[in-house]
Amino acid sequence: MNKMIKGILKQAELYKSQGLLKEAEQQLKKIETFIQTNDKIKNKEKLLKGIAYKIKVLNDDVKKFEKESKKTETSPGVNKIIKNLFSTAFATEGDEADKDAAQLEGAIALFKFGQFDSALTEFDQLLNSEKHSVISAKNIIKCLVEQDKVNTAVTRFFKWHTESFFSSEQLTDIRSFTENLFEKKKLDRDLLLTGAGIDNISNNIDCSEKEDKEYEDFIDISSIGISFSENAITNEDIELDVSFQTGNVISIIISSKDNQVIDKLKVGVKLENVQYYSPVAIFKGSGTVSAKTKIQSGPKKGDYSLDIKVENM
Amino acid sequence: MAVFNLKDREIQCKVVYYGPGRCGKTTNLEYIFKAYKKQIKGDMVSINTEGDRTLFFDFLPMNLGKINGCDVKVQLFTVPGQVQYKSTRKLVLKGVDGIVFVADSLDVRREKNMLALKDLQQNLKSYDLNIFKIPIVIQYNKRDLEKEGIPLMSCEKMEKDLNRQLKAPSFAASAFSGQGVGKTLQSCLNLTLKHLHKQFNWADK
Structure with a gap:
């Protein structure tokens, strides 16, 4: 009986040394069941305690491996x-x-x-x-x-x-x-x-x-006219095409040559007098510059993309 | 996918060691690295290993020297064996010219061997490659454990399980001691180079 237990324990140890942790655990559980159901074995409690400890160590190793396997950043x-x-x-x-x-x-x-x-x-x-x-x-x-x-x-x-x-x-x-x-x-x-x-x-x-x-209900805007009623940069209003629209936020592109306009339209600036041109009508309203990004690449590199939130239209 | 450089008369091919987790693929490469120093043209690279488990792949470049006037270079790779790394195995297998399927002789790994072979077949198929046509050899590894009294499958049983249809050259081996490692590699390289010669006639050009 002892020889058999030792043989299975040896197998469990070898599987563990080979990294076959689940197979090692299976062998240990096999011995555990055998000891539990066999009354002739001496020091039963001590043996079972030792095997339970070995199973715990194996389980910890499995968990550690699974955790470590997720860290895959390489140099x-x-x-x-x-x-x-x-x-x-x-x-x-x-x-x-x-x-x-x-x-x-x-x-x-x-x-x-x-x-x-x-x-x-x-x-x-x-x-x-x-x-x-x-x-x-x-x-x-x-x-x-x-x-x-x-x-x-x-x-x-x-x-x-x-x-x-x-x-x-x-x-x-x-x-x-x-x-x-x-x-x-x-x-x-x-x-x-x-x-x-x-x-x-x-x-x-x-x-x-x-x-x-x-967003769905908001009318399509094809272009806008901005009047700078106060602190006017130029005497004329500027008109810009809308390149993209998401609901009440429109995006326009300003050429890098229009330095004055770019400087003026800072994020957060409120535009009190804006004309919104839609395919059906022209609406007057206001808006706020919500984002300003310099285009880093592509044919419009150097130009600015501006988001304006449409208000009171 | 072999690379031919006709100008310099150089051919470079790729051999992948495939098999279930913990079967000894990396140990094969480690032995080759130690034992065939003359043919090794760089370091063995093990990419991302956890303990001694391969998570990504191992890589070993070899130079076989001149064969029929051509300088023959071989890249040896291993794949991660654990089931969850299927996509990595597939990536490493891309462009493969020859395969060493390393099977684990431990009785308790019988099913894993068969699943790994099936996985290989599926991954090859995804690259329009046929497991019956690609150069492949099978290695029955860990034979040394028989002496330790550990239950192993017999080579005959493994032949029935894995090689009944393939009929590939097969070798009993112990990557740990090195027994059978060289023979396995040599057989795979012979098959691979013959196959490439049939396809591209490289040796006559």
Whole structure:
């Protein structure tokens, strides 16, 4: 009997040493049951106590492993190795290597190994690559969603929209990809329909039904005229086309040449005399500058994207 | 996917060690790294391991020297064996030219071996590769544990479980002591290079 118990214990120890923790536990439980049901064994309580302790240690090891397995951040050096090894374009370097294609493959590998921050840096750089900008944008969305940064993903999408970074066809493609991804991840697809994220994304992520309805009901504005009644910059009013609209927030783009206008329209500035041109009529009202962003890339690089919240229309 | 550099008459291929968790894939590479120093052209790289478990992959570059006038380089990889790393295994398998399937001889790992082989077949299929057509060898590892009185499956039983249909070359081995490791690798490299030669006629060019 002793020999049998020792044999199974030996197996349990070996499985443990091989990292086969569950198999080791099974062996220990086998002995535990055997001892419990056998009255002829001496020092039964002591033996059972010892085995229970061994099982506890094993369980702690399993938990520790599961916890540690989730920490997958690797060093920049390792990320470089991953990029090189999983990019076939790198392997052919010296011939007709497409550096952007290689960078893209490397970035995708980083993403697949869960190195989201490093992958994001790579994809961001690739946004300026004509050939790979759309796939990079899609992967940026994917990275952010994987990191549970859905708000940031929506903001990025609308930033590309307002900055006219992509053509409308490309944007439709990215939007469709994002919608599918959201559906797959059981996220709120309406975020992309209502445009939540353009103003203050962290507040807008849980848009109430009332707010959604307000967005749906708001009239389309195609352009605006701003009169500077006080402290006028120029004698004439300025007219600007609306590049994007989400509910009562409109986005306009101001050329980098219009320094005076850019300086004047600071975030928080209240515009008392604004004409809102819609396809059906012209409305007079007021508005507040809610965001101002310098466009960093694309054909409108250097220009400013301005968000104006429409009031009293 | 092998890379040919016709100008420099150089060929680079990829061999992946596949198998269930804790079967000894990394131990195989560690032994190769120690025993074949002449052919090793760099360090063995183990990416992200927890304890001695591989979470990402191991990588070992080898240079086999000139074969039929071509400089032959081989990249050896291992995959993480744990079930939850399926996507990583698939990524490492991309562009594979030859496979060493490392099976665990421990009786308690019988089912895991079969699941790992099925997983390999599925992952290969996702790259339009057929497990019956790709160069593959099977290694029955941990044979040394028989002496310790640990219940192992017989090689015949493992052949029936894993190699009945594949009919791949198979080897009893102990990656821990090194027994059978070289033979396994040599067989896989022979098959792989022959297969690549059939496909691309590289040795005659």
